Amino acid sequence: MTTHTTDKQATVSLVEAKARTIRTRIINMLGAAGSGHPGGSLSAADIVATLYFHEMNYNAAEPRWPGRDRFVLSKGHAAPVLYAALAESGYFPREDLATLRKIDSHLQGHPDMNKTPGVEISTGSLGMGFSAAVGMALGLKIDKSESRVYTLIGDGESQEGIIWEAGMFAAQHKLDNLVGIVDYNNLQIDGHVSDIVDIRPVAAKWSAFGWHTIEIDGHKVEQIIGALNEAKSIKGKPTMIIANTVKGKNVTFMEGQVDFHGKAPSKDEVAQACGEIEASGPLG
Amino acid sequence: MSEKRATREAYGETLIELGRANPNIVVLEADLAKSTTTIKFKKEFPDRFFDCGVAEQNMMAMAAGLATTGKICFTGSFAMFATGRAFEQVRNTIAYPSLNVKICPTHAGITVGADGGSHQTIEDIALMRVIPGMTVIVPADYYEAKKAIAKAAEIDGPVYVRLGRATLPMIFDEDYDFVPGKAIVLKQGTDVTIFATGIMVSSSLVAAENLAKAGISAEVINISTIKPLDDNAIIESAVKTGRVVVAEEHSIIGGLGSAVAELLCEKHPVPVARVGIKDVFGRSGEPAELLKYYGLTDEDISQAAKGLLGK
Numbered sequence A: 001m002t003t004h005t006t007d008k009q010a011t012v013s014l015v016e017a018k019a020r021t022i023r024t025r026i027i028n029m030l031g032a033a034g035s036g037h038p039g040g041s042l043s044a045a046d047i048v049a050t051l052y053f054h055e056m057n058y059n060a061a062e063p064r065w066p067g068r069d070r071f072v073l074s075k076g077h078a079a080p081v082l083y084a085a086l087a088e089s090g091y092f093p094r095e096d097l098a099t100l101r102k103i104d105s106h107l108q109g110h111p112d113m114n115k116t117p118g119v120e121i122s123t124g125s126l127g128m129g130f131s132a133a134v135g136m137a138l139g140l141k142i143d144k145s146e147s148r149v150y151t152l153i154g155d156g157e158s159q160e161g162i163i164w165e166a167g168m169f170a171a172q173h174k175l176d177n178l179v180g181i182v183d184y185n186n187l188q189i190d191g192h193v194s195d196i197v198d199i200r201p202v203a204a205k206w207s208a209f210g211w212h213t214i215e216i217d218g219h220k221v222e223q224i225i226g227a228l229n230e231a232k233s234i235k236g237k238p239t240m241i242i243a244n245t246v247k248g249k250n251v252t253f254m255e256g257q258v259d260f261h262g263k264a265p266s267k268d269e270v271a272q273a274c275g276e277i278e279a280s281g282p283l284g
Numbered sequence B: 001m002s003e004k005r006a007t008r009e010a011y012g013e014t015l016i017e018l019g020r021a022n023p024n025i026v027v028l029e030a031d032l033a034k035s036t037t038t039i040k041f042k043k044e045f046p047d048r049f050f051d052c053g054v055a056e057q058n059m060m061a062m063a064a065g066l067a068t069t070g071k072i073c074f075t076g077s078f079a080m081f082a083t084g085r086a087f088e089q090v091r092n093t094i095a096y097p098s099l100n101v102k103i104c105p106t107h108a109g110i111t112v113g114a115d116g117g118s119h120q121t122i123e124d125i126a127l128m129r130v131i132p133g134m135t136v137i138v139p140a141d142y143y144e145a146k147k148a149i150a151k152a153a154e155i156d157g158p159v160y161v162r163l164g165r166a167t168l169p170m171i172f173d174e175d176y177d178f179v180p181g182k183a184i185v186l187k188q189g190t191d192v193t194i195f196a197t198g199i200m201v202s203s204s205l206v207a208a209e210n211l212a213k214a215g216i217s218a219e220v221i222n223i224s225t226i227k228p229l230d231d232n233a234i235i236e237s238a239v240k241t242g243r244v245v246v247a248e249e250h251s252i253i254g255g256l257g258s259a260v261a262e263l264l265c266e267k268h269p270v271p272v273a274r275v276g277i278k279d280v281f282g283r284s285g286e287p288a289e290l291l292k293y294y295g296l297t298d299e300d301i302s303q304a305a306k307g308l309l310g311k
């Protein structure tokens, strides 16, 4: 639910605390699972926390409430950040998080819309969630709905051609109910995005594709809130927020480390990581 | 039989050998060099390795272009994306003009494990087998994978080699002479034939041992080349035993089970039981748990054989 706080700083603090909680849950969940993707989950934690604890309208008791805003995690391997946010929002019990990736769990390695309440569409194959989000925005436009669609894509994921196909379509159809966010951590699996197949200048590319663009620090909650507000004021075109992030953010031994793209933390690493996150401020 | 290795481990190693022998070997990857092991080739031949980023469709169509310049192009990525995402690039730009591209993705099947259904390719054999002119090979162990990858470089035209993440017992050794298109009888039998491919070959051998204890003589035949299929070997064994089990880590639709059933229906109809994934998607879990859950254990193969014998 949207948090109706008049005090701006209180809102920011609340979201920051939620982001820390989400980070500890990501770490614990991956530690219990023994596999999965910490780096890209942590880099997106502040963005996802801002969406679920400030920006979006939804009703956890009625996940498919037609009036809800939608969030599509196009970079589906970051499922832990989504699952943590959904559990914190009340879609399912927090205890479920410990079942991540287990054979009877509703929490699959990549998001599954038919298993997990609150997941809007199944993702995992990079690029396609973004197109699906464009389809959702289009459907909502046809219905003259007030609902908005938010979708998070990776910078590596941005190398997929489908991203740009969908991007052109969204601009063509003036989908101003759609907000894309690039988790720009400059890492993919094989190394730095700028060394593999560079996507720079990414903001200029999206502008050329007909999108309104905003560049922010993706770990500064005020800036994320500011960009989301600005997006609402933009009519006649979709908005792409380029969020500069650090892969593995808030866990020193994971920050900027390509090896923690898809490697779960050991027991000791879980303890150290949670210690660092908790030391950085109160949980929410 | 003690050492276990995954078929994917053969990829990077064999590419290095091929690269040393032939300067025209070029490797394309799509951001999964470590997982597919193509990183080994990259280290030795950085000038002949190109990382395309997360862009499998572009990778495949570029491989076709490279092939027209005389390169023998081996491609990386996971089976899901190489055969699924890039299907039409493979079909229309590689196979239709019959270009010399080798599609050897890893992480095929449900033994991918915890990544779940979105990453567990159970359709790739069907997708590649249906393309005219495509050679389709599913190695049963590390050594067969090595030999198949090396042979793929000698075949002039598109070749699909299916590689996996699960470690498997060794069936063959360094001296094994892999001949594309040739089925291999691993165990003679008279009551029932088990045609198996990939990871199901070693479990079929276990099943045959257990069936022997129950007084059932099972023949086990490794069909590593699914296309072109060794029609004669399959018909010959079916004539001998009169009952056929087909085992594969793939959908029962479109894979080896379908290929064998299609052949036998036309040439020598006998009862056939397919052990495979029964037209459902995969899910997260440990590989061993998943094999059990989806009915792909040696026990499932034995049961299928017994079923055909009315036992």
Ligand SMILES: Cc1ncc(C[n+]2csc(CCOP(=O)(O)OP(=O)(O)O)c2C)c(N)n1
Pocket: A039, A040, A041, A043, A075, A077, A078, A124, A125, A126, A127, A153, A154, A155, A156, A157, A158, A183, A185, A187, A188, A189, A247, A261, B030, B031, B032, B054, B056, B081, B085
């Ligand atoms: C179509 C497709 N190709 C390949 C993969 C395997 N894969 C998973 S994550 C990843 C790298 C993604 O990098 P990025 O988008 O930058 O993610 P982040 O850094 O935010 O984790 C790849 C190649 C996939 N899931 N889907």
Ligand SMILES: [Mg+2]
Pocket: A154, A155, A156, A183, A184, A185, A186, A187, A188
């Ligand atoms: Mg990235």
